[in-house]
Amino acid sequence: MSPKISFRDVVKTYPMKNTTFTALGQVSLDIGDREFVAVVGPSGCGKSTLLSMVAGLVEPTSGTVTVDGAPVAGPGPDRGVIFQQYALFPWLTVRGNVEFGLKLAHVPAAERRRRAEHAIELVGLADFADALPKTLSGGMKQRCAIARAYAVDPEVLLMDEPFGALDALTRVQLQDQLLDTWTQERRTVLFITHDVDEAVYLAGRVVVMAARPGRVHRIIDVDLPYPRTEEIRLSTEFARIRNDVWTQVYHQSPAGSAA
Template identity: 75%
Template structure:
């Protein structure tokens, strides 16, 4: 059964546009993107290369200021990063000289949380991601999947209400990727964070989400929104079901059978 999400928007993209300088001109990464994400919802974003997926997340994170429009979180316009919006990238960005525990504690230390409370909270989330036996290990001794689990624990430790994840499993092998998908969903079902998850993998997008947002490129905008009416917890049986296969086909066609910019212009 799917976890219940409220109808009130947690994140609102209101006609968001953003361009980058390119070869003496401009490249429109996002063009008037409007999208609401509910509190507690798990939304994945897929689309062809150059469709603005990462730009969308960076604007939501406050790492980029949109050229036009606004992103609103809990009724407040985003004007910069916030600890309420945890960001997880494909690159783990762990401090190599710090243990797993110290990496997870880092954001709490910056926030002025006392040593005893930092340790308690870090241990909770280290256990949550299955790294208790490696709490004192340095990142160089960890596998890629373990490093990403450490990054997820670090994001959770500062108690964000939103997780923004930019292809966090993209560099991992297929088996580790599936294992981390299941672990992430288990954590989400217990913690009820709002998740915006960027991926280029259609199977991953369908398996994780309440809704899949399909982006169109040049300029980047919302092409389709596809509801994923599959029960949680998601299991291998669901992944192999006819319903999953049909949703996968629908998302695949929406991503890879889009009209070209020239075709859109002439229509």
């Protein structure tokens, strides 16, 4: 079966004064349909650049990035992007924010309302559909952003540190909410995070990146069953995988040296 997302020999460079900075160097990676993949690594390893390439916001200097075998040529409704910043319109209600992308796509009003209500229900905000963003907590704002992405019915969800600005308790609650939603409506998820525990808890595979230049250092399978529970988070197997990922992230050999 062909991969849903594919990176092939991807290089990304940026011009600098009298030199060139290589953000990504020869990255090759396949992500399967409906797979949940988390990417972790040290700062500057190119995690967000990878995601931005799939979103169509950044072009590779060389190599190819494809979705369903077609080269990414720009943003598209088949890919929903969720950033750390909520980017909600403050004058629109939760429902209005969730419907916004559908309105741009000229979806008829009745269908727009149906799809928005379904997405709002999925993320547990049905009681707040008529609330303005200023009345919502940070976690609720992020759930609204997730609902907005779901409403346009993307095949791929691209999530760049979506819970990074939240407190620890809200972060754990939204991790569970995300997995509940993903279990109900399986989509391909590429999830960027600095949090090793979060990566292991959410993903079926964890891609560990190395920096200077950014490259795939190791891919670790997370052989833990879904649905993920508090018992799994506290299990010895979770701790073993978490320690393996942690070691790969924070005890890497310098670029260019032997592994």
